[in-house]
Amino acid sequence: MTSSASFDTLESLQANIAELIDRLPTLKNRQLIQQALATIVRIADNGIDRLDWKILSASLADMERGFQLFYDYRHVRKVTIFGSARLSPETPEYQMALEFARAVTQLGFMVMTGGGGGIMQAGHEGAGRENSFGLNIHLPFEQQANPIIEGDPKLIHFKYFFTRKLFLLKESDAVALFPGGFGTQDEAFECMTLSQTGKFGPVPVILIDHPGGDYWQSWSQYIEQQLVQKGLVSPEDPSLYTVTDNLEVACNAITRFYQVYHSSRYVGEQLVIRLTADLLDSEIEQLNAEFSDILVKGKIEKSQALPQENQDETVGLPRLVLYFNQRDLGRLYQMIAAINQMGTPSVEDQAHPERK
Numbered sequence: 001m002t003s004s005a006s007f008d009t010l011e012s013l014q015a016n017i018a019e020l021i022d023r024l025p026t027l028k029n030r031q032l033i034q035q036a037l038a039t040i041v042r043i044a045d046n047g048i049d050r051l052d053w054k055i056l057s058a059s060l061a062d063m064e065r066g067f068q069l070f071y072d073y074r075h076v077r078k079v080t081i082f083g084s085a086r087l088s089p090e091t092p093e094y095q096m097a098l099e100f101a102r103a104v105t106q107l108g109f110m111v112m113t114g115g116g117g118g119i120m121q122a123g124h125e126g127a128g129r130e131n132s133f134g135l136n137i138h139l140p141f142e143q144q145a146n147p148i149i150e151g152d153p154k155l156i157h158f159k160y161f162f163t164r165k166l167f168l169l170k171e172s173d174a175v176a177l178f179p180g181g182f183g184t185q186d187e188a189f190e191c192m193t194l195s196q197t198g199k200f201g202p203v204p205v206i207l208i209d210h211p212g213g214d215y216w217q218s219w220s221q222y223i224e225q226q227l228v229q230k231g232l233v234s235p236e237d238p239s240l241y242t243v244t245d246n247l248e249v250a251c252n253a254i255t256r257f258y259q260v261y262h263s264s265r266y267v268g269e270q271l272v273i274r275l276t277a278d279l280l281d282s283e284i285e286q287l288n289a290e291f292s293d294i295l296v297k298g299k300i301e302k303s304q305a306l307p308q309e310n311q312d313e314t315v316g317l318p319r320l321v322l323y324f325n326q327r328d329l330g331r332l333y334q335m336i337a338a339i340n341q342m343g344t345p346s347v348e349d350q351a352h353p354e355r356k
Helices: 004-026 030-046 050-071 092-106 119-127 161-170 182-196 215-228 247-257 281-294 329-339 347-351
Strands: 078-082 110-113 132-137 155-158 174-177 205-208 242-244 261-267 270-275 295-303 319-324
Touching: 004 030, 050 132, 050 155, 050 161, 078 092, 078 119, 078 182, 092 110, 092 119, 092 174, 092 205, 092 247, 110 119, 119 132, 132 161, 155 161, 161 182, 174 182, 174 247, 182 205, 182 329, 205 215, 205 247, 215 242, 242 247, 270 329, 281 295, 281 319, 281 329
Parallel strands: 078 110, 078 174, 110 132, 132 155, 174 205, 205 242
Antiparallel strands: 261 270, 270 319, 295 319
């Protein structure tokens, strides 16, 4: 027999769903909401295991927390910092991470980490609590957030690693990796894989050693010798990342990436690149001469917002449109670097690279 509490919950749910259906025609994202609801209905009809429902429910709860937190910060660019949880404050790697986080927040960016100790704590210490997000993980053993972010409303505890990593990358406009163990290596290679396949970014990825350190320099040599020279990745793929032991170079890699380039998305088969400044016709000709090899057809052309982008918050920005082959991502990053040497962004845009 259904308990009174369960009946009240079901009754409330029925009322909420009925209200949502009534409002659906007026909602901005009604088509996507309808698709999500239809997916849930199909899953319920198809009959899946209880464990599957628990995974689905917990994943949605994880995502709900993430969506709600980051919505209010959607117009501020954020830098995700990865690195070892084992490095103590006395190590040069910790101090470099601290100084890097301090420098990027002074430029206006916010910082995200996994919320733990080591490099993650260094990132929050440098950024300060007010400029920090912590994306922690529930584990069978006690998992403490670092004392800088503990108790802050911008600290989230995720149930699953995959939902946690989704937000660490989805919400980031740059990734900075410091030395670390298997987890950091996993994060580095996942960033490269997702960037190389167009599933993440384009965003700047910076591999940062302390001054004189060779952790990432050795890693980069391995990539060159074992992957590039053996044809396992494209010669242009190292353009997906920057290796440095210099704090100024690391910060410039981020601010320079957003000097003229703003963001991008696909509209149908076309890649739309939004810019903070219009380009000259001669500069478009230069791009076509240098990067025609990444086009499936046609040319790189200037454009205003396409009709499908009418509800986009960037509707007023100038654009480039092209039929990108979706394969040569290293070359695309090279083209973004070329674009950032063109145009004349406003003084306001140059002063605030952190604004989306």
